[in-house]
């Protein structure tokens with residue numbers, strides 16, 4: 001399979017973890033979002049939305065949107081299962097995923113950052129405040145669920161890895177990258193650390209990607 005990815009992309013990070021957990025080999029095709037490679041005509045034929053990730057399967061089918069890709073991988077490669085068997089637990093996992101995927105991550109993607117600074121003329125300071133505000137709001141909501149719902153264990157939902165962990169880890173990683181104070185989110189950090197002991201997560205991290213910038217190593 002081919003994964004159109006970028007080292008700093010949270011959405012691509014989710015998919016890299018899933019592919020690793022499912023034991024699926026994939027080639028990374030780096031798509032530099034800062035250089036605007038997501039808008040190359042050839043890439044737009046693969047993903048007309050002009051975002052990563054996109055996954056091209058071995059039989060040439062293209063999948064987009066990280067949640068759709070994660071669910072596809074979980075359906076086609078059932079082991080290890082990334083959704084719990086119980087319907088209520090599944091709903092909780094989806095809810096945790098959505099806090100990141102629907103309500104937090106879209107507010108800080110490159111096209112939004114560019115619009116705030118280049119189109120609206122806001123300063124870098126304003127942008128940093130914007131990013132920090134929404135990162136904290138998302139993490140605070142996840143932390144409250146993890147602390148109060150009584151269903152988290154070693155991982156977000158009980159003691160088995162679920163899609164909620166695949167969404168949390170890149171989200172917390174990005175917050176750290178953006179230098180957000182993560183001390184108010186101890187459950188998020190505990191689960192992040194637990195996941196990072198697993199090669200599937202560790203090998204998918206931005207720093208391990210072929211396009212991670214030399215100067216940041």
Ligand SMILES: N[C@@H](CCC(=O)N[C@@H](CS)C(=O)NCC(=O)O)C(=O)O
Nearest residue numbers: 009010011051052065066109110111
């Ligand atoms: N909801 C989409 C989000 C995709 C997305 O926005 N990806 C970002 C990187 S994490 C991107 O490619 N942004 C390009 C841009 O904003 O110009 C998903 O989960 O796949």
